[in-house]
Amino acid sequence: MGGKILSVASECVPLIKTGGLADVVGALPAALAPLGWQMRCLLPAYRPLLPHLAGMTEVLREADLFGGPARVMAGQVAGLDLLLLDAPHLYDRAGGPYSDEAGDFADNPQRFAALSWIGARVAREGVAGWKPDVLHGHDWQAGFAPAYLRYHGTGGAASVITIHNIAFQGWADAALIDVLRLPKTAFTPDALEYYGGLASLKAALVTADAITTVSPTYAAEIMRPEFGMGLEGVITARAKDVVGILNGVDAAVWSPALEPIPYSSDTLGEKAKTKTALLKDLKLKVKGPLAILVSRLTAQKGIDLALAALPEFLDAGGGLAVLGTGEPAFELALRALAARYPAQVSVKIGYDETYSHRLFAAGDMVLVPSRFEPCGLTQMYGLAYGTLPVVAAVGGLADTVIHASPAALSAGVATGVVFHPVDALGFAGALRHALRLYHDAPIWAKMQQQAMASDLGWGRSALQYAGLYQRLIT
Ligand code: ADP
Numbered sequence: 038m039g040g041k042i043l044s045v046a047s048e049c050v051p052l053i054k055t056g057g058l059a060d061v062v063g064a065l066p067a068a069l070a071p072l073g074w075q076m077r078c079l080l081p082a083y084r085p086l087l088p089h090l091a092g093m094t095e096v097l098r099e100a101d102l103f104g105g106p107a108r109v110m111a112g113q114v115a116g117l118d119l120l121l122l123d124a125p126h127l128y129d130r131a132g133g134p135y136s137d138e139a140g141d142f143a144d145n146p147q148r149f150a151a152l153s154w155i156g157a158r159v160a161r162e163g164v165a166g167w168k169p170d171v172l173h174g175h176d177w178q179a180g181f182a183p184a185y186l187r188y189h190g191t192g193g194a195a196s197v198i199t200i201h202n203i204a205f206q207g208w209a210d211a212a213l214i215d216v217l218r219l220p221k222t223a224f225t226p227d228a229l230e231y232y233g234g235l236a237s238l239k240a241a242l243v244t245a246d247a248i249t250t251v252s253p254t255y256a257a258e259i260m261r262p263e264f265g266m267g268l269e270g271v272i273t274a275r276a277k278d279v280v281g282i283l284n285g286v287d288a289a290v291w292s293p294a295l296e297p298i299p300y301s302s303d304t305l306g307e308k309a310k311t312k313t314a315l316l317k318d319l320k321l322k323v324k325g326p327l328a329i330l331v332s333r334l335t336a337q338k339g340i341d342l343a344l345a346a347l348p349e350f351l352d353a354g355g356g357l358a359v360l361g362t363g364e365p366a367f368e369l370a371l372r373a374l375a376a377r378y379p380a381q382v383s384v385k386i387g388y389d390e391t392y393s394h395r396l397f398a399a400g401d402m403v404l405v406p407s408r409f410e411p412c413g414l415t416q417m418y419g420l421a422y423g424t425l426p427v428v429a430a431v432g433g434l435a436d437t438v439i440h441a442s443p444a445a446l447s448a449g450v451a452t453g454v455v456f457h458p459v460d461a462l463g464f465a466g467a468l469r470h471a472l473r474l475y476h477d478a479p480i481w482a483k484m485q486q487q488a489m490a491s492d493l494g495w496g497r498s499a500l501q502y503a504g505l506y507q508r509l510i511t
């Protein structure tokens with residue numbers, strides 16, 4: 038058992054992060070190592086990562102990678118076995134991984150085709166005596182990597198693509214097919230063609246040896262039109278190669294025992310101290326439960342449902358602390374809510390890792406009213422922190438939270454509130470239910486203990502990935 042895996046991704050904690058993808062890519066190597074799988078991560082050398090290159094060794098070169106020279110640098114960074122793709126014409130620029138203030142970078146197809154191309158080369162040829170058994174790509178950014186293996190030779194490497202979010206498909210104009218080094222003969226509906234264009238995620242779904250996504254429920258959902266975002270037919274055609282493997286929580290990063298006022302399920306009184314201090318700092322006066330919302334502010338995350346449902350919760354004495362960035366209309370609407378309830382609502386627009394930890398430690402409940410959620414990590418952080426999740430019954434939210442139904446309460450297994458239908462009325466009802474539970478102190482404390490006892494680690498999921506790799510190489 039065991040072998041070598043090349044992980045190809047656009048984000049990785051602690052180096053670069055815009056969402057849960059980074060948490061997962063950063064956690065997998067340590068989760069797999071004890072099972073005998075050595076995982077190296079290939080990432081673009083974005084501008085903020087350039088200082089790391091100084092301590093690294095060049096292991097591969099390409100004279101012209103979509104318009105300029107490139108090299109792969111290898112080394113240990115922040116505990117990770119890293120390969121950085123240094124291609125200044127593609128990655129050395131201001132802004133985030135995908136965009137700047139002016140919007141998405143126009144050359145994103147080339148930027149991530151380049152990452153995928155180099156991933157395929159490393160898998161096919163190996164670098165400095167290290168040759169992976171499996172290339173494991175994440176999301177559309179790595180989507181062309183399995184396609185390059187298929188059309189330019191695998192060198193014996195198998196491939197896996199993990200879908201973290203099928204809404205992002207890596208669309209590219211059909212005219213780029215030559216530029217992207219893809220064969221025109223494969224521009225057919227059963228291969229690369231997608232609604233008249235190209236989409237790197239579709240390319241992966243038709244060429245990878247195996248497909249995973251980040252929860253069992255999402256694996257089933259994306260075979261249906263309401264969740265498949267146009268790719269449901271492609272997924273369904275490969276149903277026997279699709280598996281849902283839940284994400285885990287990295288307890289070295291997300292644990293109430295590591296917070297400034299540490300606590301455990303036996304010392305929940307300590308948790309209350311963080312709440313009191315936070316409310317004081319935010320100048321809030323809240324007698325009831327403090328709900329937190331830590332999220333990208335987009336339609337996926339059901340922010341509009343929250344805006345519609347929250348006034349009733351606030352009128353009943355609840356409080357709300359928001360941390361997020363995203364669509365300006367949601368930012369404005371949340372600020373307006375804070376203006377309407379100045380003593381109960383705090384809204385911080387921005388991205389702040391430290392503050393997010395403080396909110397999970399201080400909150401009584403975490404709100405996740407997503408329209409769709411492939412896995413979701415914040416509800417799992419909520420479970421780990423005894424900050425009970427109130428979540429929509431979709432994807433990984435449904436797979437990780439046990440609804441406080443009468444049956445679950447009497448069986449002593451409830452860990453949160455799960456609502457359906459996923460609309461504003463459903464969410465308002467869920468908040469009402471959560472308020473009632475909160476005001477029944479013994480029940481609430483019991484649920485917190487159950488939540489904190491949930492098995493959230495990477496252990497089980499790492500075994501599933503390991504089993505998949507093993508099947509692919511034997
Ligand atoms: P997604 O990847 O779809 O955004 P997840 O729940 O899987 O959703 O992961 C979101 C991750 O990003 C979590 O680690 C969460 O704590 C973090 N996060 C989201 N928004 C912010 C923010 N404004 N500041 C700090 N962390 C954030």
Ligand code: GLC
Nearest residue numbers: 057058201410411412413414
């Ligand atoms: C995506 C999904 C989220 C998932 C994360 C990590 O960003 O939206 O649900 O938890 O990837 O897999």
